[in-house]
Amino acid sequence: QTVVTQEPSLTVSPGGTVTLTCASSTGAVTSGYYPNWFQQKPGQAPRSLIYNIDNKYSWTPARFSGSLLGGKAALTLSGVQPEDEAEYYCLLYYGGAQGVFGGGTKLTVL
Amino acid sequence: EVQLVESGGGLVQPGGSLKLSCAASGFTFSASAMHWVRQASGKGLEWVGRIRTKPNNYATTYAASVEGRFTISRDDSRNTVFLQMNSLKTEDAALYYCFKEGDHWGQGTLVSVSS
Numbered sequence: 375q376t377v378v379t380q381e382p383s384l385t386v387s388p389g390g391t392v393t394l395t396c397a398s399s400t401g402a403v404t405s406g407y408y409p410n411w412f413q414q415k416p417g418q419a420p421r422s423l424i425y426n427i428d429n430k431y432s433w434t435p436a437r438f439s440g441s442l443l444g445g446k447a448a449l450t451l452s453g454v455q456p457e458d459e460a461e462y463y464c465l466l467y468y469g470g471a472q473g474v475f476g477g478g479t480k481l482t483v484l
Numbered sequence: 485e486v487q488l489v490e491s492g493g494g495l496v497q498p499g500g501s502l503k504l505s506c507a508a509s510g511f512t513f514s515a516s517a518m519h520w521v522r523q524a525s526g527k528g529l530e531w532v533g534r535i536r537t538k539p540n541n542y543a544t545t546y547a548a549s550v551e552g553r554f555t556i557s558r559d560d561s562r563n564t565v566f567l568q569m570n571s572l573k574t575e576d577a578a579l580y581y582c583f584k585e586g587d588h589w590g591q592g593t594l595v596s597v598s599s
Contacts, residue, residue, distance in 0.1 A: 375548070410586065412529070419581060419589045420521075420529065431587060463529050471545040473519070473531035 376400055378466055380476035385484055386454045394479045395446040396464030402445035407466040409447035411440055414478075415460045423462075424449060451481075459483040486510040486588040490580060493593030496572055504567040504593055506582030514538065514560040517585040520567045522578035523592075530578070534585070535565060550576075572597045 377399040386392040396409060403409060411424040422431055424440035427447065437453045447464055464476040492504040506518070517540075520532040533546040535556040544556050555568040565582055572595075579592040 414529075419591050420583075421589065422583075422587045425586045461528075465529075465531065471534070471543075472547070473534065474547075475521075475529040475531055478528040 376468060376474050378464065378474045378476040380462075380464060380479045382477065383480040383482065385482045386451070388454060388456055388483055390454050391450065391452045392454060392481065393443070394449045394451075394462055394464075394481070395443065396448070396466065396476050397446045398466055400468070403442060403447045403466065405442070406470070407447070407468070408470070409440065409442075410465040411438075411447075411449045412463045412465065413458075413460045414463065420463065454483055456483050486584065488582050488584065488588055488590035490582055490590045490593035493580065493595045495596045495598065497599050498572060498574055498597055500572050500597075501568070501570045502572065502595060504569070504580055504582075504595070506565045506567075506590055508563045508565070508582075508584070511584065511588075513563040518556075518558060518565040519583050519585060520554075520556060520565075521581045521583060522576075522595075523581070524575075524578040527578075532567070532580070569595070574598065 379397045408426050412420040414420040423434050428440040439450050441448045462479045487509045489507045496502050517536045519534045522530050533556050536543045553571045558565045574597050577597045581592045583589040
């Protein structure tokens, strides 16, 4: 059973910078896992933020960036805003076909 | 504007079946792989499965938890993707979302499994 692991929770101050990570139980995350990042606020559907490691959508704020860091996929928020408080999920694709979500990171802006 | 509207959710007994639909508009549906994702109440997202496009032979892949019980299909003439769920278990109860590979999500349809 493949497991994708994220930090359960993180806290950041407004204006600060925070990095969320996404690790695979199978080993280092590479471009072949096509890492995706999603944001979900309470009572809302998820919203796509990043695809294929570091690609943004037209609606993705510039303060969000994706990367590979130390064998993990990473989502960095620079200049955090209060509205960034949310749950963040990564999604990895195994064999290019089967997806597995991480457990999510609850980001608190305090 | 891209829109994805799920329907077909409801209450079903354990062992029963249900078929969900997701009607798409605002993009070239036939050119997009489509996914189903679910979220149990208070829990995280769980990837359910994906169906690719006609050039990719409408290939499907599923999570291990639903393999053999759930089937994803699509009707490109109706811009609709389906999720046929058989042999439902209580742990299948969740809000089911469809999403266009990589970007847009629907608002979800609720499935409850209880006797």
